[in-house]
Amino acid sequence: MSPDEKRAAEKRAGELLDQAERLGPGTHRLSDGTTAIVCGRGARTLRCSGCGQPGAGKLCDYPVVRMNGNAGTCDRPLCERCAISIGPGRDFCPPHHRYEQKRSGAVRDAGSHGGQSGS
Ligand SMILES: [Zn+2]
Numbered sequence: 620m621s622p623d624e625k626r627a628a629e630k631r632a633g634e635l636l637d638q639a640e641r642l643g644p645g646t647h648r649l650s651d652g653t654t655a656i657v658c659g660r661g662a663r664t665l666r667c668s669g670c671g672q673p674g675a676g677k678l679c680d681y682p683v684v685r686m687n688g689n690a691g692t693c694d695r696p697l698c699e700r701c702a703i704s705i706g707p708g709r710d711f712c713p714p715h716h717r718y719e720q721k722r723s724g725a726v727r728d729a730g731s732h733g734g735q736s737g738s
């Protein structure tokens with residue numbers, strides 16, 4: 620390969636790399652503020668939102684209100700290890716499970732007042 624050819628080939632490779640970098644790893648920002656990783660090869664494999672591993676077979680069922688006001692669920696993809704089962708066919712993502720635990724703790728706290736002593 621002549622030096623000129625080599626330089627041209629290197630330039631082409633650099634351009635391809637540049638393009639790949641600009642496109643990023645297939646990250647798309649959705650309108651509701653969540654980020655979805657789209658696999659470029661057309662595989663329907665979801666990446667777990669907890670550990671980032673492909674093969675998430677569950678979705679978070681935490682009820683949320685979407686930007687457009689409609690009720691929906693969190694729908695974060697979760698793998699078997701990261702999904703926290705809260706009932707038959709219902710799973711929460713770790714952040715929502717934590718949030719729900721905190722919330723139920725706060726509910727138990729409220730209403731237990733009334734021990735005021737006066738004189
Ligand atoms: Zn996971």
Ligand SMILES: [Zn+2]
Nearest residue numbers: 679693712715
């Ligand atoms: Zn969730």
